[in-house]
Each structure stands twice: as C-alpha cells, then as structure tokens.
C-alpha cells in the first residue's frame with residue numbers, strides 16, 4: 001500500500017495505532033479489506049470472524065464498522081469466550097465440524113461479512129466455506145485469508161496439489177462462468193453460479209461477493225458504423 005493509501009485507510013490506521021488487544025494481520029490485507037468492506041461502515045451488519053486469537057481483530061472490526069454492527073468471533077479455544085464485550089459475541093467450536101457450522105449459521109442468522117482466519121488447514125477452509133457461504137445474506141462478502149497455506153506441506157498444501165483450497169477456488173472460477181458452457185456434462189450452472197457475483201484474488205486472500213444472479217444477457221446499443 002502506498003503511504004497515501006495508508007493515510008486514507010481507517011482500518012489500517014486503527015491497526016497500526018491499536019489501542020486494544022493483540023491483532024495479527026498481513027499488512028497487504030488492509031487495502032482489499034477497505035475496498036470491499038468500506039460501503040458497509042455504519043450499517044447494521046453482522047461480521048463473523050473465524051480465528052479469534054487474542055480478540056484484538058474483533059475490536060478492530062467493531063471500531064471500523066461502527067455502533068450498529070454485530071461482531072461474532074468463532075474459535076476452537078474455549079479461553080476466547082472471555083473476549084466477549086458489547087457488540088461482540090464468541091462461539092466456541094471447530095470450523096471443520098459441519099454440524100457445528102450449521103448450528104452457528106442458524107444461531108447467528110443473517111451474516112453479511114465472513115473473515116475466515118482460523119486454522120488455515122485445507123479441510124477447515126473448505127468446510128467453513130461450504131457450510132457458511134450459501135447461508136450468508138444476499139449481498140454478503142466472504143473473505144478467506146492466509147491461502148498461502150495451500151502451498152505449505154505442513155498444512156496439507158503443495159503447488160497445484162489436489163485438495164488444496166486454492167485448487168478448490170480455481171474450480172469455483174469455472175462455476176462463476178458456468179452459464180457460458182458449451183458442454184453441460186463438463187460444466188453446469190450450480191448454486192455458486194447463481195449466488196456469487198465476483199471473485200477477487202489477492203496474495204493469500206480470496207474475496208467472494210454474493211448476489212442473486214440469473215442468466216447473463218447482452219445487447220447492442222448505438223449506430224452501426226458498417227452495414228450489418
């Protein structure tokens with residue numbers, strides 16, 4: 001991020017001057033965070049962050065989104081429960097436990113923002129995405145972080161290795177474009193095609209924006225320059 005960009009980014013300003021509990025974030029995340037979440041500041045939104053750590057990032061989101069926001073932290077470590085405060089609730093559970101994730105989604109209700117910053121293992125990232133993304137609010141924003149673990153053997157990663165979250169996400173690119181298939185046996189419209197409007201890849205981060213989507217249409221406007 002340029003120095004100018006840093007000055008204009010209230011989330012980054014909070015982070016570097018952090019008056020609260022410990023936060024651990026990669027510095028290059030702050031530009032995409034503000035680009036994709038800035039429109040939700042001051043709104044009555046619900047943010048769920050997987051991975052509470054010392055609770056500081058939950059305080060940061062609360063400060064950034066404002067007094068109408070509800071912040072929910074999820075962690076496997078029961079000690080994190082003590083980080084609850086005004087506007088901040090904590091759920092204790094394993095982000096790879098699908099029944100837990102369904103209980104979480106039912107209990108929390110409409111989720112507008114997900115920050116997935118938990119254990120960063122492939123099964124955890126995939127289970128959390130599959131159980132939560134399709135239950136988010138219609139214009140939700142899903143942020144999966146630290147995807148560099150898809151390249152790290154100790155997390156189950158490896159370049160172009162089957163089963164990594166990055167390989168899983170590459171297949172979602174096909175689903176985003178599935179309306180244009182010429183071979184429905186190879187590629188067909190699914191829930192992701194119908195519910196995701198865009199995918200934004202950054203270093204170690206994928207941001208998926210939701211929105212109900214029908215079959216795309218195109219047309220022509222203006223005067224022809226040549227006989228048609």
Ligand SMILES: C[S@@+](CC[C@H](N)C(=O)[O-])C[C@H]1O[C@@H](n2cnc3c(N)ncnc32)[C@H](O)[C@@H]1O
Pocket residue numbers: 022023024025049050051052053054055056057074075076077093094095096117118119120124
């Ligand atoms: C990278 S830290 C989170 C950093 C925090 N979001 C921040 O910005 O400061 C990862 C957290 O994920 C939690 N975690 C690890 N495995 C988990 C799992 N299977 N389910 C839920 N949380 C998990 C750890 O207990 C730890 O608190």
